[in-house]
Amino acid sequence: xxxxxxxxxxxxxxxxxxxxxxxxxxxxxxxxxxxxxxxxxxxxxxxxxxxxxxxxxxxxxxxxxxxxxxxxxxxxxxxxxxxxxxxxxxxxxxxxxxxxxxxxxxx
Amino acid sequence: xxxxxxxxxxxxxxxxxxxxxxxxxxxxxxxxxxxxxxxxxxxxxxxxxxxxxxxxxxxxxxxxxxxxxxxxxxxxxxxxxxxxxxxxxxxxxxxxxxxxxxxxxxxxxxxxxxxxxxxx
Numbered sequence: 470x471x472x473x474x475x476x477x478x479x480x481x482x483x484x485x486x487x488x489x490x491x492x493x494x495x496x497x498x499x500x501x502x503x504x505x506x507x508x509x510x511x512x513x514x515x516x517x518x519x520x521x522x523x524x525x526x527x528x529x530x531x532x533x534x535x536x537x538x539x540x541x542x543x544x545x546x547x548x549x550x551x552x553x554x555x556x557x558x559x560x561x562x563x564x565x566x567x568x569x570x571x572x573x574x575x576x
Numbered sequence: 577x578x579x580x581x582x583x584x585x586x587x588x589x590x591x592x593x594x595x596x597x598x599x600x601x602x603x604x605x606x607x608x609x610x611x612x613x614x615x616x617x618x619x620x621x622x623x624x625x626x627x628x629x630x631x632x633x634x635x636x637x638x639x640x641x642x643x644x645x646x647x648x649x650x651x652x653x654x655x656x657x658x659x660x661x662x663x664x665x666x667x668x669x670x671x672x673x674x675x676x677x678x679x680x681x682x683x684x685x686x687x688x689x690x691x692x693x694x695x696x
Contacts, residue, residue, distance in 0.1 A: 503682045512671055512686035513621065524684065556621060560681040563635050565623040 471495055471559050475568035481576040482547050490542040490571045492557035497537045501561040504533055504542045507554045507570075516555075517542065547573070578602035578685055580672050585690030588662055596657040596690055598672030605650050606631070609675035611683055612646065612657045614668035614692075624670070625657060629678035640666075662694045 472495040482488045492502065500520040505513035515524045517533035520540055530545040544551055552575050557568040584596040596612070611626040625646040626635040634646050645658040655672055669691050673683030 501681070505683070512689055513683060514686070515682060515684050518676065518682050518684075558621075558682070563626075563680070564637050565626075565680070567621040567623075569620045 470564055471498060471562055471566050473557055473559055473566050473568035475555075475557055475571050477571060478569070479572045479574060481574050483576045484549060485546055486576075488544045488547055488551075488573055490544075490555055490557075490573070492535075492540040492542070492568050494538045494540075494559055494561075498559040498561035500536045501559055502533070502535065502540045503558045503560065504531075505556045505558065506551075507556065513556065544573070578674070580674060580685060580687035582670065582672050582687045582690040585670060585692045587693045587695065589696050590662060590664055590694055592662050592694070593658070593660045594662065594692060596659065596670055596672075596692075598655040598657075598687060600653045600655065600674070603674065605629075605648055605653055605655065607678070609678055609680040610646075610648070610655050611673040611675060611680060612655075612670060613673055613683060613686075614666075614670045615689075616665070616668040619668075622668075626675075626680040627655070628680060629675075633680075635680060659692070662692075664694050666692060667694045668692060 474493045476491045502520045504517040507513045521533045579601045612624040643661045648655045669689040671689045672687045674685040676684040
């Protein structure tokens with residue numbers, strides 16, 4: 470099973486600042502990584518797939534990069550609605566697996 | 577509008593059974609892979625089961641293999657997850673998720689979830 474490890478667990482950021490979230494795979498997954506946003510009491514929402522392609526309707530301030538084992542989600546200027554939990558997921562091999570999440574909180 | 581709505585969750589004793597349903601609207605089940613993903617309290621998301629668009633290929637997490645069965649009724653636009661021999665560790669919110677393509681890859685659209693509690 471491919472293990473996805475996210476860091477940091479919590480990121481404290483002021484509104485308007487940028488944030489960089491990291492995700493590392495235990496083995497190469499090429500570019501088969503997706504990122505999701507989840508708010509309390511809500512289902513996850515797809516943000517990024519193919520490591521760098523924004524899903525429909527996702528603001529341009531969200532960007533993804535990486536390949537192989539190291540991936541990054543960057544939020545260029547945090548808005549109030551961006552404070553949430555973020556998960557990475559690999560879909561290179563079954564079982565599809567998620568990282569443990571990074572909570573982006575208001576500083 | 578593309579939408580998913582789960583139902584069927586509830587409180588069940590260990591060893592019991594439940595059948596979760598996911599009604600799809602705004603798209604055709606045979607055009608997309610479909611998934612069940614669960615989230616236990618304080619735990620990371622876990623992909624439980626999935627079915628390709630053709631229905632010919634199904635996947636199960638090792639922890640549920642032999643106990644859970646994914647199926648669908650295309651005439652009702654509904655996907656199911658039959659859960660038997662339930663364990664305390666199956667307690668979670670269960671989400672159905674529509675994939676982006678015919679193969680199992682990504683949760684492109686999620687339902688609101690249905691809560692399953694396994695407890696005596």
